[in-house]
Amino acid sequence: MNLIETDKLTKRYGSKLALDGVSLELKPGRPVALVGPNGAGKTTLMSLLCGYIRQDSGEMRILGHTPGHAALLGKVSALPQDALLDPNFTVIEQLGFFARLQGFGPKDAQHEALRVLELVDLKDSAKSKPGALSHGMAKRVAIAQSLIGTPKLVLLDEPTAGLDPANARAIRDLIASTSGDTTFMISSHNLEELERLCDTVLYLDKGKLSQSLSLSSLDAKRSVAEAHLTLSLHSEARADLQPRLSSLPGVTHVKAQASGREFILSYAPKPTGHDTYELELALFRLLAQEGISYRQVLNGKSLEDKLFS
Incomplete structure (x- = not known):
């Protein structure tokens, strides 16, 4: 019932x-x-x-x-x-x-x-x-x-x-x-x-x-054709970060939020799911190499983005 x-x-x-x-x-x-x-x-x-x-x-x-x-x-x-x-x-x-x-x-x-x-x-x-x-x-x-x-x-x-x-x-x-x-x-x-x-x-x-x-x-449906990682930083990012994120393996698009502290990385997932781990590892390597402090990496989009994007 x-x-x-x-x-x-x-x-x-x-x-x-x-x-x-x-x-x-x-x-x-x-x-x-x-x-x-x-x-x-x-x-x-x-x-x-x-x-x-x-x-x-x-x-x-x-x-x-x-x-x-x-x-x-x-x-x-x-x-x-x-x-x-x-x-x-x-x-x-x-x-x-x-x-x-x-x-x-x-x-x-x-x-x-x-x-x-x-x-x-x-x-x-x-x-x-x-x-x-x-x-x-x-x-x-x-x-x-x-x-x-x-x-x-x-x-x-x-x-x-x-x-x-x-x-x-x-x-x-x-x-x-x-x-x-x-x-x-x-x-x-x-x-x-x-x-x-x-x-x-x-x-x-x-x-x-x-x-x-x-x-x-919603996450399950979107993962078939397009998946996302949401990166949140403690402080505003340098100007060159967005193109660096775009060059990560499998990334098709990077959207920078107005705050300059959050980025949504879009990528086309593979059936095995291994591409997600590869992308996450590459992302963490980039952040470590550049000395960028992150607040959160979310597998998917925030509720705000799901409702309004």
């Missing part, structure tokens, strides 16, 4: 068309990235999936049910970007209350609240009030709330926005570690982060689903 199905999903706010005939099918699995410019319809799509608002036309199903159906209680949850905790109650009181709303008994609700707090490594803060928590800790508590009852689908809106690197990494690790039981749909502008977590990418633009990509499938 599909996790999410939509067919020609359309939503208007007065004269503004927020979603324009969006059709998609998603199966349970690895996290899904929801990408697009501000005003593209991402929040509207999430609100429809939660059952907060109704579509003007089109069909929508989650696990075979319409959003908001009683059968989905405890199976779908969401974390808005600006979610706030009640300052008057302790963390454990709030999470226990939300567990009760999902049907847990009093004792089981406390156990469930402690379980999700342990997932976000905040069990020791159970009796603290939100005012005593840092911004990153409060965000992790909010994510713990979304995991109560081990839902099948969790919708996250900018889950790491404004967080320090340590808390952002903790949230990424949590999403990765719980993806076996829960499918996450993550709306974010941080493409590098989404590339680490997600396989499927949905790109909304002006209310339309302009691209739906499986990154692993």
